[in-house]
Amino acid sequence: MYDVLIIGGGITGAAAAFQLSKYKLNIAVLERENDVAMGATKANSAILHAGYDPKPGTLMARLNVRGVELAKGLCQRLDVPYRSCGSFVLALSEEDRAKVEELYRRGVENGVPGLQLLTGEEARSLEPNLASETVCALHAPTAAICSPWEFCLALMETAVRNGAELHLNTAVTGLSPIGGAGAEGAGGASPSPTGQGGWTVHTDRGELQARFVVNAAGVEADAIHDMAAPHDFTITPSRGEYYLLDKSEGARVGRVIFQAPSKLGKGVLVAPTVHGNLIVGPNATPVKGNDTSTTGEGLRSVGDAARRSVPSVNLRESIRNFSGVRANTDRGDFILREAAPGFIDLAGICSPGLSAAPAIGEYAVELLGKAGLTLEEKTDFICERKRIRFKELSPVEKAALVEKEPSYGRVICRCETVTQGEILAALHGPIPPCSVDGVKRRVNAGMGRCQGGFCAPRVVELLSRELGLSPGEIPQDQSGSWLLKVETKGGHRDV
């Protein structure tokens, strides 16, 4: 029996696993996809918000501010790309001015350090590409950017190195309290929440038992909740569409540029990424389930909105479009609580979920402690991670590395200068990738302007060799996303 089972391998589940792996506990994470960071974690603005946005007094406000503070140290120790760049919220009209000033007051109340109101002129002197309509701007120096999927990977890898188990390709189908009113399958009768004796977690790969269950299932968190406790919240997914622009646009702005918020949320931002690109988006469209498609109309609206704050942004330099789905709820706050005995919800983690994640992890430990989990700290907890990024080394370091390990001398991804050595290291890491995009999330191969056009065949070759699989068995991303149909030599009569 596990002490804690965490459902969901996104940033929230990873942060919880990381925090829990500091203690002498038997823990496991269940993820239905073939990798971690497969939901909103890999498709968001990659911003660590300063914390002026959430309503004062909410968990969101408190954990946002605490989360970004923790993230800074964690990204450093776990070698996650992170840049403290600060953010602006622009008022593009006199009406916006009041909203921006309101954010300033909120921020002060939430304890956000260093906030400043700038005149339009001051803002433009720091960011010359801002619209001339900018009348004032809120400057938040503690806002930062990071690589969200690498943050998630780093947290989960560290948890795994500290003894946590990760069960990929494992979908939860039901939860039933041990010693309760009998096993519950998915869609079964309303459960009787008497989980004092722990929970049986039913999955498509068999049953597991745990004393405590943590629900970090993102867009599916309401469905998981309903397996353990009476229905009392609903996730109302909201999709945001993005452009990712080439590095030639990467210096268009140096900070995260928001517009004054509207009913629809924080609005479209223009921001640098830690990888040197420019990100533009998101809009907000209600969708059913995990619908991550993009639309012509949505992308147009994102482009139009972005040009209002940064008129010179060049969308012709687009290298990729994507969308992510926010796990919004009908509540105005994160839903973090013991929902049934031994069953903890970490639900409704919409923006600023990435920013708050490390603090949500801490809070999960606190909730579990209150619920009766014994927390005894390990003395041998590993809290560091390092990976070689060939591109970032100096010529002298590059030369020394290739001499020691020649596989770092073979460049696989030419756009991002990623070497075979880095891919092999990922394949022998704590959570080896099994897909082309899994390699991309770990080492950036295929992330550049040619989008894997040149390196994907090489990556497929390395994956198939190292995993002992046929190239035809290597997916692009999630399982089912097959890349290659049949070998060319052989019969093809069935078309």
Add this chain to the structure above:
Amino acid sequence: MYDLIVIGGGPAGLAAAQSAWEKGLKKILIVERDKELGGILNQCIHNGFGLHHFKEELTGPEYAGRFVKLLSETGVEVRLDTMVLELTPDKRVHMVGKATGYRVEEAKAIVLAMGCRERTRGAISIPGTRPAGIFTAGAAQRYVNMEGWLPGKRVVILGSGDIGLIMARRMTLEGAKVLACVEVMPYSGGLNRNIVQCLQDFDIPLYLSHTVTDIRGRDRVEQVVVSKVDKNRAPIPGTEMVFDCDTLLLSVGLIPENELTRQAGIGMDRRTNGAVVYENMETSIPGVFACGNVCHVHDLVDFVTAESQRAGEAAARYVLEGEAGQEGCLEVKNGDGVTYTVPQRIRPEQVESFCDLFFRVNRVCRNSEILVISGETLIARFQREHLAPGEMERVTLPRVLLDKAQGEITVSVREVEA
């Protein structure tokens, strides 16, 4: 110190190195990132190469093979599986390879011959889901011809560039069903012979003035929606056709790979996406030359070869005779109907007897005149029965005519009554 370092061992780099050797350079190095010379020709196993240069029809690997053989009889040094990471303005080349490690080599002259890459889905922002099964045509060609894998069985091709057309035929021959080739422009972007031999011969419909407006499927492509577009290339609602397919190939343009060029601070032309070059393919840094698809995208490898030979010869002259003078340099401007020209600058003093000027037009034209004008003076006039954006044009300007020009010349196209 090398006389010449050639960056890229595809058709451009091979021809440039060969010519530089013939013109007397002794210490030449070709740096190639792949495991063999030949570049993209190695995956172009179809025929049609060499009609101009060798006066016979060869496959891509055969065409490359001829040059590799010629080079093997010279003292040109080749470093394979080696990637150039940086080129400095003082001609130091940083490179890394598994066998040779990290090296910095110096040269008196450089030829840039890095070729080009394909535009992707992201570059043209096709909406829809993001499943597997969307490949650039060249990537699919690599899987089929080099890796021995067919990426899918029911295929739609967006774009009628030559690689897309070639892949329509290739996938069909391998047993896939190619349902349609879709082109947003009212004319094809590929060579006419490829339209005939790769689409018409296999009854593959070509939809001009159409584009892909939606991609469906969670894990793998399941459907592609194609819509007609108006004259501004905007999709017309109500014209949607749905194709059940598992693969979408993209043949929507090539972009010269000029990251090293930009890094070195070499002047670029926004229209070609390549370096601005003089009549001898020299860039804004004296002694650095660019040729082939890294300079501008060609239709035929034979023309790449011819251009690269000029670059190689010029590199040799630079090393052996010194820097060229800049007197009387002419700017070449794009007039009506012309999208770009190469070269963008001509130094008449450097032109021995004549100078070839390459350009593309921005529309399909019948019975036209190509006018070369300097100020008020008509320098030259050429007749053409047919011009198309998919086919690179060339006019040859004799030195005596260039001497009449002052400051700049403008190339334009004018349609005339039949």
